[in-house]
Amino acid sequence: AQSVAQPEDQVNVAEGNPLTVKCTYSVSGNPYLFWYVQYPNRGLQFLLKYITGDNLVKGSYGFEAEFNKSQTSFHLKKPSALVSDSALYFCAVRDAEDTGRRALTFGSGTRLQVQP
Amino acid sequence: DGGITQSPKYLFRKEGQNVTLSCEQNLNHDAMYWYRQDPGQGLRLIYYSQIVNDFQKGDIAEGYSVSREKKESFPLTVTSAQKNPTAFYLCASSIRRAGGPSTDTQYFGPGTRLTVL
Numbered sequence: 001a002q003s004v005a006q007p008e009d010q011v012n013v014a015e016g017n018p019l020t021v022k023c024t025y026s027v028s029g030n031p032y033l034f035w036y037v038q039y040p041n042r043g044l045q046f047l048l049k050y051i052t053g054d055n056l057v058k059g060s061y062g063f064e065a066e067f068n069k070s071q072t073s074f075h076l077k078k079p080s081a082l083v084s085d086s087a088l089y090f091c092a093v094r095d096a097e098d099t100g101r102r103a104l105t106f107g108s109g110t111r112l113q114v115q116p
Numbered sequence: 117d118g119g120i121t122q123s124p125k126y127l128f129r130k131e132g133q134n135v136t137l138s139c140e141q142n143l144n145h146d147a148m149y150w151y152r153q154d155p156g157q158g159l160r161l162i163y164y165s166q167i168v169n170d171f172q173k174g175d176i177a178e179g180y181s182v183s184r185e186k187k188e189s190f191p192l193t194v195t196s197a198q199k200n201p202t203a204f205y206l207c208a209s210s211i212r213r214a215g216g217p218s219t220d221t222q223y224f225g226p227g228t229r230l231t232v233l
Contacts, residue, residue, distance in 0.1 A: 004158075009156075032220070034221070034222075036224075041204075041227070041229070042226055042227065043120075043122075043206055043224035043225050043226045043227050044159075044206065044208075044224040045224070046221055046222075046223060046224075049221060090158060090159070094220065100166075101164065101172065102147065102164075102166070102210070102212070102220050103149060103161045103164055103174065104159075104161075104222060106151075106158040106159040106160075107158055108156055108157060108158040109156075109158055
């Protein structure tokens, strides 16, 4: 079985400061990892993914994430937060060996609040 | 939200009613998914379909039904057997490439908020 943990329900950061949203995962095989962002009453928007290769993945809107296999983590980062980054962030995982269902398992989400 | 549309945006259901949520995509994606979102619980998989005329139960399929008669469409029916249907419902789709691994990035529609009166 696969699972995702987002240990923080909410992260508060001042505008201009760096931000980190944490994610750890568990899969039996190799992971495919994803970050999505959700604004109020909207669907999820894809930010970035890790499939293989470079552990540092760059995505949309200046976000990046670092894959750490030994710590089974995939933390989302941004060097300088904007007020407009305030939203709900979801980490998701899929086992690369799963060629059938191919569905994602999501974490419970982390609300990012950026103060001006 | 790309080329995936969901309707209606808001839906109200009376006790004992069946309601159908629409999901249409023009991305030429093979795979489609339905998720349910409840506060503090993330997204949970209801049903998925990897190809036309085939679909499979997800983790919380009880009280729901789907059909996949066309590649572009994957409607979800919430039946009266679903005891707690009030939630935000999200449809997603992804490419399923034949003959090799696929990164399967899922793209989501804008969602339907269902409320039981």
